[in-house]
Amino acid sequence: MVAIGQIIHAMKHVEAAIGIIQETSVEMDRAGTAELNGTAAMTNARPSKFLRDLWAKLSVRGHDYFPGSYSQLTFNIFLGRGGSQITDLQTRSSSRIKVTKDTEGDETFIKIFGDDSAIQKAKELIDELTVDKAPRAPPTPVYETPKEPAQSVQEWDSKTTSFYDYLKECDARIEAEWNALPPIIKNFYQEHPEVTAMTEEEVEAFRLENNNIVVDRTFQTENSRPVPKPVKTFEHAFHNYPEILDEIRKAGFEKPSPIQSQCWPVLLSGEDLIGIAQTGTGKTLGFLLPALIHIDGQTVPREERGGPAVLIMAPTRELALQIDKEVKKYFYRNISSVCVYGGGARKEQIDVVSRGVDIVIATPGRMNDLNQAGHLNVRSVTYVVLDEADRMLDMGFEPQIRKVMYSLRPTKQCIMTSATWPPGVRRLADSYMKDPIQIYVGSLDLAATHSVTQTIQLIEENDKEQAFMDFIYNMGPDDKVIVFCGTKAKADYLSVECVCKNIICASLHGNRDQSDREQAVQDIGDGTVRILIATDVASRGLDIDDITHVLNYDFPKNIEEYVHRVGRTGRAGKTGESISYVTKSDWAQAAELVKILEEAQQFVPEEIYSMASRYEAMKERKERAGESVGRKPRFGGGRRY
Numbered sequence: 001m002v003a004i005g006q007i008i009h010a011m012k013h014v015e016a017a018i019g020i021i022q023e024t025s026v027e028m029d030r031a032g033t034a035e036l037n038g039t040a041a042m043t044n045a046r047p048s049k050f051l052r053d054l055w056a057k058l059s060v061r062g063h064d065y066f067p068g069s070y071s072q073l074t075f076n077i078f079l080g081r082g083g084s085q086i087t088d089l090q091t092r093s094s095s096r097i098k099v100t101k102d103t104e105g106d107e108t109f110i111k112i113f114g115d116d117s118a119i120q121k122a123k124e125l126i127d128e129l130t131v132d133k134a135p136r137a138p139p140t141p142v143y144e145t146p147k148e149p150a151q152s153v154q155e156w157d158s159k160t161t162s163f164y165d166y167l168k169e170c171d172a173r174i175e176a177e178w179n180a181l182p183p184i185i186k187n188f189y190q191e192h193p194e195v196t197a198m199t200e201e202e203v204e205a206f207r208l209e210n211n212n213i214v215v216d217r218t219f220q221t222e223n224s225r226p227v228p229k230p231v232k233t234f235e236h237a238f239h240n241y242p243e244i245l246d247e248i249r250k251a252g253f254e255k256p257s258p259i260q261s262q263c264w265p266v267l268l269s270g271e272d273l274i275g276i277a278q279t280g281t282g283k284t285l286g287f288l289l290p291a292l293i294h295i296d297g298q299t300v301p302r303e304e305r306g307g308p309a310v311l312i313m314a315p316t317r318e319l320a321l322q323i324d325k326e327v328k329k330y331f332y333r334n335i336s337s338v339c340v341y342g343g344g345a346r347k348e349q350i351d352v353v354s355r356g357v358d359i360v361i362a363t364p365g366r367m368n369d370l371n372q373a374g375h376l377n378v379r380s381v382t383y384v385v386l387d388e389a390d391r392m393l394d395m396g397f398e399p400q401i402r403k404v405m406y407s408l409r410p411t412k413q414c415i416m417t418s419a420t421w422p423p424g425v426r427r428l429a430d431s432y433m434k435d436p437i438q439i440y441v442g443s444l445d446l447a448a449t450h451s452v453t454q455t456i457q458l459i460e461e462n463d464k465e466q467a468f469m470d471f472i473y474n475m476g477p478d479d480k481v482i483v484f485c486g487t488k489a490k491a492d493y494l495s496v497e498c499v500c501k502n503i504i505c506a507s508l509h510g511n512r513d514q515s516d517r518e519q520a521v522q523d524i525g526d527g528t529v530r531i532l533i534a535t536d537v538a539s540r541g542l543d544i545d546d547i548t549h550v551l552n553y554d555f556p557k558n559i560e561e562y563v564h565r566v567g568r569t570g571r572a573g574k575t576g577e578s579i580s581y582v583t584k585s586d587w588a589q590a591a592e593l594v595k596i597l598e599e600a601q602q603f604v605p606e607e608i609y610s611m612a613s614r615y616e617a618m619k620e621r622k623e624r625a626g627e628s629v630g631r632k633p634r635f636g637g638g639r640r641y
Contacts, residue, residue, distance in 0.1 A: 093122035178409055182300050184382045186270025186413050188293050192236040195229050195265075203229050210258035211441045218274060218429060218438045227437055228265035231256060237264040244289055247330045257282035258441050264290060267415065272433040274425075275417045276440035278449050278563070280571035283417045284326050284543070287312075287385050292332045294383045294413070295358050302358060307377035310359040311384045311408075313367060313401065315391040317341040317514065318521060322543050323387065324361045335359065342366045343514040350375045364397040368404055378407050385415045386428070393424040394560075405432050419567075420560065451570035452550075453577045454602045456593070461583050468494065468553060471579065472503060472531065479548045480524065483533045484565050486554030491533050494553070498531065505531035508538050539564040545571055552580035559592035587611040 086097050095114035112122045198206075207213035207230060217224050231237045233255060238244045256264070259277045266273050267290035275283055295302070295309045302309070314320040324339035337359035340349040344366075353360065353376050360367070360376070370376040384405070386392065392401060414433045418425050421440070429436060459467060468483070475481065485491040488509040495507040506520040506529045517537075524532040525544050532538065539561055547569045556562050562580070569576025582593075590612035597604045 089122060089125050093125055094118045095122045097122060181379070181409065184409070184411055184413070185297050185299060188297050189228070189265060189268035190240055192231070192239055195231055195236050198229055206230055206232065210261065213258050213262050213439065213441055215262055215437065215439050218436050221435060224435055228269055230261040231265055232261065237268070238289070241293060243332055244292065247332060251329065259283055259439060260286045262439050263287070266437050266439070268293065270413060272414045272436035274429055274436050274438040275415070276419070276421055276438065278419055278567055280449060280567050281441060284323055287415045287417065288326060288330070291359065291383055292330065292335055295335055296333045298382065303356070305380040307380035308357050308360045309380060309382050311378065311381045312359065312361045312387060313364050313385070313392070313404070314361065314387045315363070315395050315397065316537060317343060317363060317517070318537065318542060319388065320361045320363055321518065327359055327361070337361060340366050340370060364392060364400040364404065368400040371404055371407055378404070379409065381408050381412060383413045384408060387417050388419065389416045389425050389428060390418040390420045390422055398424065401428070419564065449567055449570050450600050451575050452566050454566060454597060454600060455577065455579045456605055456608060457579060457581055458605060458607045459581045459583060464553060464581050465497070467581065468551070471551060475530065480530045480546055481549040481551055482538060482542070482547055482568050483531065483551045483553050484539065485533065485535055488535055490554065491535055494533050503531065504529050505533055508532060508534040510535065510537050536561050539568065542568055543571065545574065547571070548576055550576065550578040552578065555580055555582050555586040555589060559589055559596060562593070563596065582608070584611070587615045590615055
């Protein structure tokens with residue numbers, strides 16, 4: 001079935017596929033001939049491997065084709081790291097080998113120079129490398145998961161059937177397979193009488209008062225259903241689910257956050273949802289509680305599903321672990337969850353998944369790994385969440401996301417959350433969501449949370465460390481701070497400086513062991529330490545309610561990260577303060593920073609306005625001169641503000 005799906009989706013996008021094949025044929029696994037000093041020599045290649053390699057290229061381009069596990073390209077194996085194989089071949093054969101840019105269809109040509117014996121020796125060595133001799137990974141333990149019976153695949157007979165009729169037949173067969181699965185129950189919502197009684201004027205007034213909630217159909221059609229009205233209380237949303245209400249009361253919440261008040265009716269009604277709001281606004285609980293009801297409400301008993309019902313993908317390990325922690329706070333019908341992520345013990349994760357869970361929280365890379373290896377049966381997934389989709393795309397996870405999404409049922413319920421609404425997120429929504437409802441709180445423009453006081457401190461680079469120490473020594477007994485650094489080395493340096501001065505702190509960045517990272521998050525959360533020094537790995541995913549301060553030791557390279565850093569404080573209805581050290585070298589972000597500060601009605605230093613003006617003037621000068629803005633000169637110096 002995989003091979004059929006591969007052919008179908010490749011043909012559906014044949015123009016894009018042909019363009020990419022032409023661009024990348026040099027990198028295909030030598031599925032054709034090689035010109036050896038003017039003499040053509042055939043090499044063997046399997047069509048399925050060619051398709052897998054094609055998928056690798058198509059997925060990078062963001063096209064939604066078929067999923068397929070692709071190994072290291074044979075052609076790359078022939079080249080070796082940094083061309084080491086070619087160097088070795090030339091030495092062993094006493095010849096000179098040149099890889100040309102000439103291609104013909106799927107064929108790539110090389111040339112060999114030397115006497116007859118050297119050429120013959122080189123041909124033999126190349127044949128040994130390219131004729132299905134790619135090194136194979138060592139066998140790994142197989143953890144079985146229930147799978148559907150394999151469907152017989154009927155090969156295309158070109159003499160009796162047109163290829164397009166064959167593709168149409170295959171498409172129908174795949175659709176029949178999906179349709180044969182038990183139906184998905186999505187609608188669990190019964191509108192509370194008090195909500196039903198709300199007039200349109202009352203609904204609009206409520207949305208305006210609650211951070212200007214805006215609700216709309218992203219891709220409006222004539223058959224679109226009306227958007228559900230918002231709820232004002234937890235009882236309005238979950239009056240039919242007393243166990244959920246009990247768990248909410250135990251957590252101590254007083255009323256739904258703005259995005260929760262609108263997204264709960266939407267999700268409980270079975271609609272696809274795009275939720276756009278800043279960090280710390282309750283998006284996680286917004287999709288989590290409907291997920292619990294969705295799991296318990298399906299017709300197939302949980303022990304017979306063969307896999308999870310809910311899949312939540314998040315960009316970082318920290319965010320995935322934070323979501324898993326939230327799931328475990330709410331005890332409902334013995335629903336279980338597991339968090340799988342790169343850097344964790346893969347075998348242990350496979351063991352847990354194979355025993356059966358209801359919710360899988362995963363980073364895209366590890367999720368794609370387990371899916372492609374067959375360790376995780378995703379045919380049972382009926383509710384999927386892409387949390388912080390904009391961040392996942394920024395981190396380059398779009399190919400992995402698309403491969404996983406292709407393996408899921410077309411009729412699944414799909415939720416995407418994001419802090420912004422860039423083109424990449426819109427493209428994903430268009431690909432995998434059916435008539436989604438878009439909810440955004442505040443504005444679609446980038447904005448920092450208004451519960452945080454933002455302070456900008458103009459400073460010289462050499463004065464940062466003393467300013468940092470002054471801040472630490474003046475912290476109150478109940479203060480907690482996350483200090484953001486631009487590099488891992490800087491984070492380590494500040495941590496060591498604190499230790500040398502008998503200041504207790506924790507550090508968090510990508511080079512630390514996973515156990516150390518988890519311990520750092522736990523320590524700052526439970527108050528063991530009050531200072532966390534981190535890189536941007538902590539700018540999303542850390543949900544610690546009592547963080548009072550964020551200190552940007554190094555100003556981030558893009559304004560989106562600034563917004564997410566600031567969002568680590570002022571959470572769950574509390575207030576916070578952010579302090580940012582800004583140097584002259586940060587002038588490229590000055591204009592965007594001015595917009596953020598003005599939107600939140602914060603004080604903007606005159607120096608920031610001046611930096612923004614100088615940078616814009618510099619850009620105009622360079623554009624008039626035809627120079628590239630931001631490119632460093634190769635020689636000489638010059639002052640950068």
